[in-house]
Amino acid sequence: MYVAVKGGERAIDNAHALLAERRRGDRDIAELSVAQIQNQLPLAVDRVMTEGSVYDPELAALALKQASGDAVEAIFLLRAYRTTLPRFGYSEPLDSETMQIERRISGTFKDLPGGQTLGATYDYTHRLLDFTLLAEGEQPTKPDTDERPLEPCPRVLELLNKEGLIEQSPKDDSRPRDITREPVDYPAERAVRLQNLVRADEGFLLSLSYASMRGYGDSHPFAGEIRSGQVAIELVPEELGFPIVVGDIAMTECEMVNQFHGSKTEPPQFTRGYGVSFGYNERKAMTVALMERALRAEELGEAVNYPTQDQEFVLSHTDCVSANGFVSHLKLPHYVDFQSELEMIRRLRREAGEQPAHSQAEQAGEAAV
């Protein structure tokens, strides 16, 4: 006998309780603190802050804890928090030339003013599991710190710019459109594309930029410069009228140098691809720069042959919160639509079943001719 589905309310409450229990895990093992996540899983925190569009390591760590370590769920939590925050104002553009450099590398010049600094990187680690960490016996070696005063570190691409070998970065002082407050209109301007890419799912961008370098896109980039470190944020309060520093954030910036064969109006020159991320998320900054350049194909008059160069395709599908929401909505009931399809399929099959006799007669007719 059919019993109408009731009790959804209790099921939801129980699901939440079960979830909390699973998240906590074995109670004989000490609970993970938000401070531990913030300090010991900083790259996970950086990803959540970057895609969540909020620079707050503590809240990002809290989101990771609440989400049982699921980055996409944590990003969603932070976004839903962000959406209710009031806007106090807009900062001045960040000046990354004044960054307190912690890492700076260039794939285009062996030496350059300010020098290269390897910094903290997994790049040259041999990926061998460190079993001392498993035994909780870590004894980190203290790094040699160089106490030399920092030299000025001009941006590498500006050195090329002096020679006129690279395109001028178009200057635009208008306030960029905020894609979290206004709908996007295609074709989207560069500021909108960059905002979208910085908030984009890291995995999706990584794979798209990989594709663009493997032939599905006309990409031949050099990593002109990657730098990470602390940058001051300045704000001009209305009542003061001059900028004051409101804090520092850690960020990573990447500038890619790409070939450009020139057009009717422009001689051959290098072009730019720019990427940035919160914290030390270098992979993200690089893929933003690669995709930013790929999506400039149209404005540079290059042929748009691949999805990686197609604004509407890329930008409409980058957001992990949207993508996850729409894919996961398939878990919601679709009884009614499915019932409609069932009725339709049955009807089509019934009609198809009536047809063989008809087509057999036709064939027989043909044979007779």
Place this chain on the structure above:
Amino acid sequence: MSQVDGYNFAYLDEQTKRMIRRAILKAVAIPGYQVPFGGREMPLPHGWGTGGMQVTASVIGTEDRLKVIDQGADDTTNAISIRRFFARTTGVETTEKTADATLIQTRHRVPERPLENGQILIYQVPVPEPLRFIEARDSETRKMHALREYGAMQVKLYEDVARFGHIATSYDYPVMVNGRYMMTPSPIPKFDNPKLDRMPALQLFGAGFEKRIYAVPPYTEVKSLDFDDHPFEVQQWEGNCEICGSDHSFLDEVITDDAGSKMFVCSDTDYCRERLEAQSAVAEEVAL
């Protein structure tokens, strides 16, 4: 009134509500036209009703009575979740009775009981663009709407007729609103399409992650696409609802055992309950 601390009435801040209400006004003024709006990120996932929720949050007031249905039922988990969200963030009264509700947020169904002027029906819309599966680009479909270039959809429907002998779209069936804009009624079964036509209630449609709002004002003509020789028709069932005996409502098929036996019941749970109560009242009277 129970409201969640730290959040505004109905979650969204007043500026955002005002922006959404402006979009709604524009949508009402141009029936069937998709108005872009600054859709916010909601604490529920995209595709789970964030568009409908933003519309509801923008029009709901303290005097409203809210009903939320999913697949016609008040007791499906997502309907419960959304109803709770508004109960928590607004403290307004909620109801399962279609007749008592001033606002009805719905996913995939239009209630069987005819709605009245003064009620508002708010649809959750996943993909607001009726032409999306014919033309993926928004920049193109916008032009097609501007030029009223809807031939491609007629061709698609014609291809169905050529292949199957009739139009094979069973839900999300496209309509023309006020003789001007092509509109998707959201993924309701085509069974519900006739209810949209000249409905006395205001119909609002919200698509969250696509950031579009559109509307059908009361008593507006809504015509399902068809051909003169292949007129629009709705689904029919051979049996009746096995609970209330209805022979005119949309029926869900329920599998009752592992031999595949099945029964059909009303998808609109409130309608079914109402009919059942009316029948038992009549039975009591007869007994007396």
